[in-house]
Amino acid sequence: MLPRVSAVARFLSLTSLFAAGPVAALEFPLPPPGEDIVGQVQVVKAKYEDTFADLGEASDLGYLEMVAANPGVDPWLPGAGTEVILPTRFILPPGPREGIVINIAEYRLYYFPKGKDVVYTYPLGIGREGWGSPVAHTTITAKTPNPGWTPPASIRAEHAADGDPLPAYVPPGPDNPLGPFKFTLGTPGYLIHGSNKKFGIGMRVSHGCFRMLNDNVLELSKLVPVGTSVRILNQPYKFGVSNGKVYLEAHTPLNDNGDPSLADKHTEVINTLLKREDMADQSQLDWDIVREVIASEDGMPVEIAGALPQQGQQPGAVANGADAIAQ
Structure with missing residues (x-):
């Protein structure tokens, strides 16, 4: 231990x-x-x-x-x-290492270019409360440099109600909130784009779209072709293996209805762990450390088992783990 x-x-x-x-x-x-x-x-x-x-x-x-x-x-x-x-x-986020993977719980995009053994990763601004970013599997359907912006009626109404009316169209340029480049997603109404406001990257600030630093979105524009797969996840807890050791990375869960209870967080951690077939035997995990990682939510991988078990799941390992984490 x-x-x-x-x-x-x-x-x-x-x-x-x-x-x-x-x-x-x-x-x-x-x-x-x-x-x-x-x-x-x-x-x-x-x-x-x-x-x-x-x-x-x-x-x-x-x-x-x-x-x-x-x-x-x-x-x-x-x-x-x-x-x-x-x-x-x-x-790395769970699932296939291909195309773009966005994990909204960590405000981060990962790009796995086809045919290359590398990954690029960038911080994102995501949808704020009431305008949440979607969880979906979609594609890049278009790439547009120097985009103009036609604000949707819902956003114009919101701004008008706040005494900050928007024009029907904002031309390309430094005042355009889409920045110097946009990727259109197959999920209607959502984009990955730059921003004319640096503050807000890595926060819940948008109306559901994904904001990037301008230098980053321009770099990504040279790497990502139209048709690229985009998986959007909401995964506050990620388990991983490195050099035979097991790690847990915890982020603050996104919730528009207040902070989830500790029991709900523990349940989600267990459910996330159960999806990892290579971690079916959980008897070697240090549940005291697991609890500390969940409590800290510092977004950094922390070792929770000194060696990955080599045998199959022991009877009661999952149940015992759930009991241990709840204590």
Whole structure:
């Protein structure tokens, strides 16, 4: 079993190994079959003028990712010399590693280009409460540089009610909320696009579309062809394997009806785990650490089993695990 230390303490003991400056782009080699984790966590020392929004933009990280990974640090004034964690280590989303996969629970897009053993990943702004982004399996149906914007009637009505009327059409340019490029999705009414507002990437800010930093959407526009598959998930808990060890990554669940109960979170973790056939035997998982990871919701992979079990599921392993996590 793993030693009884907190998930945060376990992580912080490793950060010095990964200290580095901000990365230019998040592109990683794909791990071999049976492995699920890419990247390494980094640590930077903030300058006096830095904010989490600045550091996140420089490192392809969203605002809420930065906040979750750095509890207790002021996101607007970290302070000169403050060590700031850059959570640039990820468990890949479940399912086929092909096309675009969006996990709205982590405000993040993954792109697996055909014929290349790499993955690109970018932060996203997603639909705010009442205008949630869809969970769907769709495709890229069109690519449009320098798009104009015709606001839907529902959005114009909302803005008019707030005393901020919108024109019937917004031409391309710096005032266009779609930024320099848009991808049209097969799910009607939804886009992946740039933005004329940097703040909001990695947050719930849109009317359901997926916002990207302009540099990122322009980079993606050169990589992704029309017809590319797009899977949109809502997966706050991801299990993964690396070097024979089992990891759990937890994000704050999205819910328009208030924060789900702890019991609901535990149930979702168990249901997510049951979908992993390679983890059918859960007798080696450290359920104390699992509970800590769920409670922290810091979005970083944390080891929850020192070695992946090699035998089949033991009788009662799932039930015992569910009981253990609820204690």
